[in-house]
Amino acid sequence: MYEDFTTDDRWTGQPLRCRWKGNVVAIATRHADATDIRFDVNGRAVWIAMPNMAWVEQKRRTGNVITDYLAAQAAGRYLKQSIENGYDNGREMYTMTVAEVLEQAEAVVNEAGHTSNLPPLPVYDRDARPEDSLGRLPGETDRL
Numbered sequence: 001m002y003e004d005f006t007t008d009d010r011w012t013g014q015p016l017r018c019r020w021k022g023n024v025v026a027i028a029t030r031h032a033d034a035t036d037i038r039f040d041v042n043g044r045a046v047w048i049a050m051p052n053m054a055w056v057e058q059k060r061r062t063g064n065v066i067t068d069y070l071a072a073q074a075a076g077r078y079l080k081q082s083i084e085n086g087y088d089n090g091r092e093m094y095t096m097t098v099a100e101v102l103e104q105a106e107a108v109v110n111e112a113g114h115t116s117n118l119p120p121l122p123v124y125d126r127d128a129r130p131e132d133s134l135g136r137l138p139g140e141t142d143r144l
Contacts, residue, residue, distance in 0.1 A: 002074075002076025003121060016041050016083055018040070018079055032049065033052050035050050037075035039075070041083075044092075047093040047094070050074070050075060051097070054101035058105060069119070070108060075104070077104050077107060
């Protein structure tokens, strides 16, 4: 779904490959009441900040929780829409509102049919080589 997708930039027409990289609770990392979802967009780190209050509101409204999988999918859907609508201006971080998180989460669940149908994370690429994403491997001095 939205953990690994390609979409075209509205203004340049350039294809952008977006891959989910991880979820980080931002309370400790940047003293924010948010959960940050990291994507790699053509090699550039892009963070989608989702307010933690959305988790509380989701539970209050529906009785269900936002799982890590659902958060990643909702953030990816938001990122895809932002790029397609021309809102991707090269920023490193985008901040969603509580209402946007709930709207995106609901849309993802509707598309998937149920949270049990969401793709598992992390995304594994059987053909990936560690040095492609990590650069130099430990103990290697002659590379890069």
